[in-house]
Amino acid sequence: MxxxxxxxxxxHTLWDFEANSRQTLQQLYHSLGLADRGVTNFDLFHKQYIVHNDKLWDRYRNGFIKVDELRWKRMWLTLLDFKIGDEPLARQMGEEFLDALPTRNILFPYTIEILTYLRGKGYRLHLITNGFQKTQHSKLExxxxxxxxxxxxxxxxxxxLKPHKEIFEYAFRVTGAEPEESIMLGDSIEADIQGAINAGIDQVYINHLGVEPAIKPTYTVSSLKELETIF
Known part of the structure; x- marks a missing residue:
């Protein structure tokens, strides 16, 4: 082996962030009465949130902003698109979003089955995530x-942070893994695949969206079930 x-x-790999995030934002949309504040189209609100969230995460990964700024400014910028300049509301949304999001439990198809299969074959499974400690443990639970x-x-x-090699080197120390016996599995070419390349380990690109990657991973699958063909 x-x-x-x-x-x-x-x-975005095991835990369906988009589906869970959408559910959580929809809950906030109703509980905070955003329709009465001028946000009459939830789908558009959600779309704008994704745009701002992606940009801010990119800035966070590259060290331009701190985590606290990311957490509330994604809400602030989205509200501004609807001409709502309410910073206290944005900060409240940021806090309530982070409280509610980890309680969601939508997984990609075959997640439990493939993890059970891999564990049964004797592989040691770990996570490397750019998420926050408390939030990610809550999602898992x-x-x-x-x-x-x-x-x-x-x-x-x-x-x-992925794709920096330091997070992988930290993972090797914590787990006792050697690079040559390790492999990274993830959905992001920029963070997971490039990060693994930077750390000198093989990669599996889990391409749920059918995107043509800019670099060639060691392996590519379009669903979690396809991992059975590799391991």
């Missing part, structure tokens, strides 16, 4: 994934 340690990403992973390495806990 070439690989012993399988390092998974969480959001609420979606029934906690028991599958030996170590959960977060950007917060490691003081580094």
């Amino acid at each position: 070439q690989y012993k340690h399988l390092f998974f990403d969480l959001d 609420n979606s029934g994934l906690t028991g599958f992973f030996g170590e959960v390495i977060t950007s917060e806990g490691s003081n580094s």
Whole structure:
């Protein structure tokens, strides 16, 4: 068996971030009465949120902003698109969003089955995630994934971020894994695949969206079930 340690990403790979995020935003939309404030189209609100969230996460990954700024400014900028300049509301939304989001439990198809399969074959499973410590552990607990992973390495806990090699080196130290017996599995070419390349380990690109990657990973699958053809 070439690989012993399988390092998974969480959001967008196993835990369906888009579906869970949409549900949570919809809950806030109704509970905070945003329709009465002028946000008459939730779908457009959600679309704008995704745009701002992606841009701010990119800035966060590259060290231009701090985590606290990311958490509320994605709401602030989205509200501004609807001419709502209410900073206290944006900060309230940021807090309530982070409280509610990790309680969601929508997973990609075959998540539980493939983790059970891989564990049964003797692989050691871990997570490397750019998410926040408390938030990611809550997601795992609420979606029934906690028991599958030996170590959960977060950007917060490691003081580094994918794609920087330091978070992978931290993961090797914590787990006792050697690079040659390790492989990274994730949905992001920029964070997961390039990060694994930077760290000198093989990669599986989990291409849920059918995107043509800019670089060639070691393996590419379009669904979690296809991992059975590799491991």
